[in-house]
């Protein structure tokens with residue numbers, strides 16, 4: 001039937017449009033220039049207890065103190081904390 005052929009062409013167009021949309025979203029998330037300079041949106045920041053700087057856990061120096069995890073901006077602060085609590 002002609003209608004079936006039209007429908008399958010239409011479905012191809014729809015599938016392609018959806019794919020392009022998804023592709024565009026993925027590219028926008030991963031590599032958009034305007035979002036590249038904003039590293040920490042949605043990331044939970046933690047506070048360095050020594051100097052008070054807020055740090056990103058992924059990039060911080062982490063120690064486990066009892067049941068707590070503590071994050072420091074640098075090994076200097078970690079060492080200062082250890083010296084203080086030792």
Ligand SMILES: [Zn+2]
Pocket residue numbers: 048050051052053072073074077
């Ligand atoms: Zn610090």
